[in-house]
Amino acid sequence: MNLRSPGYKIERFDAKKKAAVGANADKEFLKKYDINRRSVYVNGFPLGTTEADIARHFSLAGDVLHVDLKPRRTANG
DSSP states (O other), X not given: OOTTOTTOXXXXXXXXXXXXXXXXXXXXXXXXXXXXXXXOOXXXXXXXXXXXXXXXHHTTTSOOOOOXXXXXXXXXX
């Protein structure tokens, strides 16, 4: 069997990609992948830290395109 035949194509199954709908599924998947591959997760910042504080801190290492600061749960909820 010739696996390099022009009519035969093998693609790795990707559940996230297959979950995307519409004609732009590949484009949207690649856009999200590009963002995710350059993203970092950090924690342990003091309460009251702002998105601007985080962006300023990490700008020492390069351009910060976006900061997504999730609300922190405290002992009181």
